[in-house]
Amino acid sequence: MKKLAIICFVPILLFFWFLKPIIKIRWCKKYFSNRVGHLVSEMEHYFAYKKIFKKKKYFDLFPKSLFVNKNPSNKFLQKHYKNNVFIINDTIIKLFQKTQIFIEDNFRYIRFENFDNELSTRDNYKIFNSKYKPTIKFSNTDMKKINNFKKKIQLKDSDKLICLIVRDSKYLKDRFPNQDWSYHNYRDSDINSFIPGINFLTSIGFKVIRMGKNQKKSFVISNKNYFDYSLSNLKSDLIDVWLMSRCNLCISTGTGLDQIARIFNNPILFVNHLPLSDWSSYAKSLTHPKYLYNRNTNKLLNLLEYIKFSFLKNTDYQKNNIKIVDLNKDEILKCFKEFIFYTRIIGLFQKKIIKSRKSFKKPLKKELIYFNLILIFTDILISIHILV
Secondary structure, X not given: OHHHHHHXXXXXXXXXXXXXXXXXXXXXXXXXXXXXXXXXXXXXXXXXXXHHOOOOOEEEEEEHHHOOOOOOOOHHHHHHHHOOOEEEOHHHHHXXXXXXXXXXXXXXXXXXXXXXXXXXXXXXXXXXXXXXXXXXXXXXXXXXXHHHHHHHHOOXXXXXXXXXXXXXXHHHHHHOOOOOOHXXXXXXXXXXXXXXXXXXXXXXXEEEEEOOOOOOOOOOOOOXXXXXXXXXXXXXXXXXXXXXXXXXXXXXXXXXXXXXXXXXXXXXXXXXXXOHHHOXXXXXXXEEEOEEEEOOOOOEOOXXXXXXXXXXXXXXXXXXXXXXXXXXXXXXXXXXXXXXXXHHHOOOOOOOHHHHHHXXXXXXXXHHHHOOOOOOOOOEEEOHHHHO
C-alpha cells in the first residue's frame, strides 16, 4: 500500500519539479519537535532567513501536528506561528518525503529543494544580531493581560528584571508521562544552591523571577524583589513568552525557554549547563558547565574533552568513566557575579576580555565542526573559572 501511494505521488512531485522556474514548492526532509526551544528558535531562524535572502518565490509546507495538537508546549507560540505558515496533513508530508527519496534514487538529474537548513537552532548565518526583530508581537488584548499580571506582582517598566530558569525532571514527567526521561536527569540542578546568588542579584537592584512549570521543589525567600512565578497561579503561556522577551538578563541551566531570551537578544548566563555541545556559541552568553571529572584520575576534564565527551544520556558518561559534579552555592554565586561584571560594569564582553576565546577556538576546531559549532561570535564567553 505504501509503495502504491509513493508511485501515485510521483506525478505530483514531478509537476512540482517542472514548476520550479515559477514557484518552488518545498517541504523538509525532517521537521523539528514542537518543544518550546525548537519551535521558537527554528521558526524565527526560518522567517529571518527568508527575509534576509529574499526567498519570495517559495511555497513552503509544514506538518499540521506542529501547530495543531492537544498538548502544545506553548499555546501562544503555536497560534502565532500557525497563522504565519501553510500547514498540511502529516501523512501527505511523509509521502512527499518518501516519494522524493524514490525519485532522487532513480533519476540522477532530478533534485528537489528542501528548507531544512533554514530551520536551525544554530545561527550560522549571523541572523540574530542587534538589528534582528523577532516575529513575536503582543496584541492589545495580550497587553491587557500582561499589564494585569504586572500589577499583581508589582513589576514596573523601569525595573531591571532577571528571569531564572533552573531545570528539574518534573516538567517532562508530567507532560509526557508515558516516556522515560531519566537519561536527562544529569541536566537537573538543585534550586536551593541558587539562593545566595538570588540574594546577591536582588541586593544590587534586580528583580528576579523564577520561571518554569510544575517544578519539583519550592522554597521561600523573604525578599520583595524575588517572585516564584513557576509555582504561582498566575502562569500562562502568554506570560511565559512575554517575561522572557522583557527580561534584561536571563540565567538558565539550559532549557528550551531560554531560547526566547536569545532571539530577543537578551544576554544569558548558562550555569550548570551540559552537554557543552549544546553551548550557545552564537548568542550573547556566558557559560559555566557542570564539572566533569575522570573517575580513574579524579582530574577535571579540559575544554577539548568537554566538547569531545558531550553526551545526551547519563549512561554514556558512566560508560566513559566520567563523573558529573554540580557547582555548589558559592561557585554559582561567583558565576552570577562574573556575569554581572561583564554585562553591567564593563559592557557585554568587550574585545579585550574575550581574547580568551581565540585560545580555545583553534584547538577545538575539529570538535566544534563535528557538533556544528562552526561560528563562535564575539559576544560569547566560556567562564574564566573553567578556562583556567
